[in-house]
Amino acid sequence: MNAIVVVTGPEGPTLELATVPVPTPGPTQVLIRVSASGLNRADLRRTQAHFKVSGPVVAGLEVAGEIIECGAEVAGLQVGDNVAAMAPGGYAEFAVAEDVSAIKVPADMPPEQAAALATWYMTAHDAMVTAGKFRRGDAVLVTAAASGIGIATAQIARAMGAGVLIGSVRSPKDNAAFAGLGWDAVSAGAPEDIRTCVATATNERGVDVVIDTVGSGILDALMDATALGGRIVSVGRMGGFHDQIDLDKLALRRISLVGVTFRTRDRAQKAAVRDAMMRDLWRLLESGAIVPPVDRIFALKEALAAQEHMKANKHFGKVVLQVRDA
Incomplete structure (x- = not known):
């Protein structure tokens, strides 16, 4: 072949x-x-x-x-x-x-x-819904929002009833398709801009779920942007593998920091990820609500x-x- x-x-x-x-x-x-x-x-x-x-x-x-x-x-x-x-x-x-x-x-x-479907949408659904414990009405922040996982997460969040949807990108996106994902706010620039953008969009409350594919350099800003009891899900590390963490801030804000990957899942766990995605997204994909x-x-x-x-x-x-x- x-x-x-x-x-x-x-x-x-x-x-x-x-x-x-x-x-x-x-x-x-x-x-x-x-x-x-x-x-x-x-x-x-x-x-x-x-x-x-x-x-x-x-x-x-x-x-x-x-x-x-x-x-x-x-x-x-x-x-x-x-x-x-x-x-x-x-x-x-x-x-x-x-x-x-x-x-x-x-x-x-x-x-x-x-x-x-297999990489973007299974990964995004598992990160947001399963690891991030997403519930209808939650506020969601997506880093690297124009990436594949970012796009899929935004589509899933909107379709499943996110209350507030915020994206973070390195530079402004003059792109109708990106705008069409339905962002309530977009942060474009340095990590401190994430804090300001989220505070404004959520009336200082913060987001319930963060889906992060950037990794190094923004964890502290993400923690500041997360609501009390919120969840940060580390999906990718496009910006690097290492960062510093303020453990006192993590404890005071009662934040859960969760990592996800397919590489260490056994057969039953992979099947569970697939089945959960199909349960929630099949109708949306079949109808064209998610493309x-x-x-x-x-x-x-x-x-x-x-x-x-x-x-x-x-x-x-x-x-x-x-x-x-x-």
């Missing part, structure tokens, strides 16, 4: 088109004929350690397509199902995924949109150019590789 593999280039790991064997699904895996592969920030690492595979290192983490083979112990899925899935080695014509990391796709959803935005579509052979486009941080929505026509 055709696939994009990670190879050593003169300036470090790079990508090239190659022919590699079609993978074989294990007992709890499905084999997917890939229609579209979604790009994610983690793809830029291009390291074998990250993708955790042996043999040719096929890039990518996320796909949408049709199941053509199921392992003997697969539950809830069958051949012919159109799915979106977290699938290491997703920049390829075929990919394998664990059944608990795959979700069925609404019949009318194009694969280019579906390619955003994953697509920024740009590249051909599979253009994977390196697609990653450079994403790396430039000028996109809004999913950057997608079209592997085959739907």
Whole structure:
């Protein structure tokens, strides 16, 4: 099959088109004929350690397509199902995924949109609803609000009845699609601007839930912006892995600081994340109340150019590789 593999280039790991064997699904895996592969920030690492595979290192983490083979112990899925899935080695014509990391796709959803579901929307829903204990009417703050997780969180928060929705970005966004997410307020600039923006938007009360994908450098501002008894959920660390914390402030404000990742979840825990998302979001996705935005579509052979486009941080929505026509 055709696939994009990670190879050593003169300036470090790079990508090239190659022919590699079609993978074989294990007992709890499905084999997917890939229609579209979604790009994610983690793809830029291009390291074998990250993708955790042996043999040719096929890039990518996320796909949408049709199941053509199921392992003997697969539950809830069958051949012919159109799915979106977290699938290491997703920049390829075929990919394998664990059944608990795959979700069925609404019949009318194009694969280019579906390619955003498994990573953005499962992550955002788990962070906000499960880890963040979101309840209708809660005030929500989303950092890196124009990122994929930021977009998905905003859409889910609005659809599930957030009382106040606040975004934080590094610089002002002159983008109708970003404004259309329904922000009540947007902070653009330094961390101290987050404090001021949230205080104004919530009448000094603070937010109930913070979904943070920035990490280093803003934790103290996020704590100041959080209401008594509020929850800060650390999803990503685009700004760095380390920060300082005022433990007295954490205790006085009774803030819960929670980290989330799929990397240390077992099979049952991954299934629970998938099922909770489907319970809350299936109707919204099927009706079109939530539509994953697509920024740009590249051909599979253009994977390196697609990653450079994403790396430039000028996109809004999913950057997608079209592997085959739907």
